[in-house]
Amino acid sequence: MATLEIRGATLLTMAEDAEPTPDGLIAVDDGLITYAGASAGYVRRSEPDEILEAGGCVALPGLVNAHTHCAMTLLRGFADDMDLKPWLEEMVWPTEMKLTEEDVYWGVMLGSVEMLRAGVTCFNDMYHHAEAGTRAAIDAGIRACPSGVLLGFLPTAEAMLARALEFTAGLAKQAHPRIHPMLGPHAPYTCPDHLLRRVVEGAAAQGIAIHIHVAETKHEVDESIAEHGCTPVERLDRLGLFEVPVNAAHCVWLSDQDIELLAERRVGVVHCPGSNMKLASGVCPVPKLLARGVIVGLGTDGAASNNNLDLLEEARLAALVHKLHDLDPKVLNAPQALALATRGSAQALGLGGMIGTLEVGKRADVAIVDLSAPHLAPGHHVVSDLVYAARASDVVHTVVDGVVVMRDRKMTHVDEEEIIREVRERGRRLAGP
Numbered sequence: 361m362a363t364l365e366i367r368g369a370t371l372l373t374m375a376e377d378a379e380p381t382p383d384g385l386i387a388v389d390d391g392l393i394t395y396a397g398a399s400a401g402y403v404r405r406s407e408p409d410e411i412l413e414a415g416g417c418v419a420l421p422g423l424v425n426a427h428t429h430c431a432m433t434l435l436r437g438f439a440d441d442m443d444l445k446p447w448l449e450e451m452v453w454p455t456e457m458k459l460t461e462e463d464v465y466w467g468v469m470l471g472s473v474e475m476l477r478a479g480v481t482c483f484n485d486m487y488h489h490a491e492a493g494t495r496a497a498i499d500a501g502i503r504a505c506p507s508g509v510l511l512g513f514l515p516t517a518e519a520m521l522a523r524a525l526e527f528t529a530g531l532a533k534q535a536h537p538r539i540h541p542m543l544g545p546h547a548p549y550t551c552p553d554h555l556l557r558r559v560v561e562g563a564a565a566q567g568i569a570i571h572i573h574v575a576e577t578k579h580e581v582d583e584s585i586a587e588h589g590c591t592p593v594e595r596l597d598r599l600g601l602f603e604v605p606v607n608a609a610h611c612v613w614l615s616d617q618d619i620e621l622l623a624e625r626r627v628g629v630v631h632c633p634g635s636n637m638k639l640a641s642g643v644c645p646v647p648k649l650l651a652r653g654v655i656v657g658l659g660t661d662g663a664a665s666n667n668n669l670d671l672l673e674e675a676r677l678a679a680l681v682h683k684l685h686d687l688d689p690k691v692l693n694a695p696q697a698l699a700l701a702t703r704g705s706a707q708a709l710g711l712g713g714m715i716g717t718l719e720v721g722k723r724a725d726v727a728i729v730d731l732s733a734p735h736l737a738p739g740h741h742v743v744s745d746l747v748y749a750a751r752a753s754d755v756v757h758t759v760v761d762g763v764v765v766m767r768d769r770k771m772t773h774v775d776e777e778e779i780i781r782e783v784r785e786r787g788r789r790l791a792g793p
């Protein structure tokens with residue numbers, strides 16, 4: 361059983377109302393946090409197997425990217441500045457049909473490295489060839505919630521669902537400590553009622569959650585009201601979706617009734633401000649959701665609509681966009697924005713008991729941020745500095761499940777140059793005729 365100590369960092373546990381602890385210490389035994397507090401209060405029984413000296417840094421829970429399509433790193437910068445519908449229908453979906461399993465493997469490898477470098481230790485993924493993506497997440501050392509995307513309008517939808525159920529059942533048997541599978545029906549507007557009912561049955565039978573895009577655009581809501589006589593949220597509720605755990609990405613266009621339903625049914629909403637701004641989808645009513653007690657997390661969405669997987673930047677965008685939207689600088693302050701990226705996201709994925717805060721008994725997923733750069737001086741408020749001034753490149757060490765996967769900004773598990781080379785070649789092929 362490997363032991364690890366992270367010594368000397370200012371500790372930001374992100375537990376509710378916890379203040380930063382200077383000169384903190386985190387002790388880890390076999391992936392589990394056994395101590396998180398002031399160095400002075402720690403009683404050492406034996407020397408650990410591994411030590412991370414983190415003086416001059418802040419240690420916080422690994423960030424949780426609660427909605428992405430990781431292998432879309434392959435399509436980063438491929439099609440920008442377009443409306444969602446033609447962007448999806450003319451550019452993204454036809455190109456995705458050309459993807460091979462190996463493409464997805466390398467795309468997820470690249471995305472995983474990009475996220476680990478940004479202190480992101482867990483991501484919620486929905487994509488094609490989920491088996492290959494999961495293999496990459498395991499190899500990269502990151503935590504993942506994989507789901508194979510189900511596009512209900514395709515003639516192969518039934519086969520996709522059967523394959524997805526086989527995939528999740530297989531992973532449940534393996535019980536890998538870092539892999540938490542889900543079912544991924546793409547969205548209410550791409551999935552017919554009968555398919556969504558089958559997804560609910562499958563999720564209930566296997567005891568897993570559902571990951572779905574919901575109410576991303578005004579067009580989607582208008583179309584749902586015209587076709588089904590109700591909003592997408594109401595429709596999903598009627599179909600019984602919220603009887604199993606659900607994490608719903610975007611939730612931009614919500615009625616007051618929708619917000620009540622999301623609160624009552626304990627649906628995890630995933631706010632994706634970067635993607636929503638880039639695709640001009642609108643602004644998710646996060647302050648209203650939080651006031652009503654809805655669980656809210658934060659996601660980057662895919663790298664084709666962001667265009668990076670930097671969750672610290674996403675926290676900053678969240679803090680800024682709601683101030684502008686509400687014309688009120690007090691809305692979504694820095695601690696709230698950082699909470700969305702950590703414990704909020706963990707709760708939205710149903711993993712709040714395992715990750716999202718640095719507390720005894722939780723898995724040791726930790727981001728350690730170096731505070732020595734000029735843009736982080738003089739250091740009046742560490743949370744403010746993290747949200748409003750820090751960059752992904754300030755992350756110096758990353759720990760997932762008690763394993764140091766990045767030490768001194770060097771990946772310990774993977775060959776980064778090989779990954780970038782592979783993705784450049786594959787990206788060129790995918791963009792070709």
Ligand SMILES: [Zn+2]
Binds near residue numbers: 427428429573609661
């Ligand atoms: Zn998405």
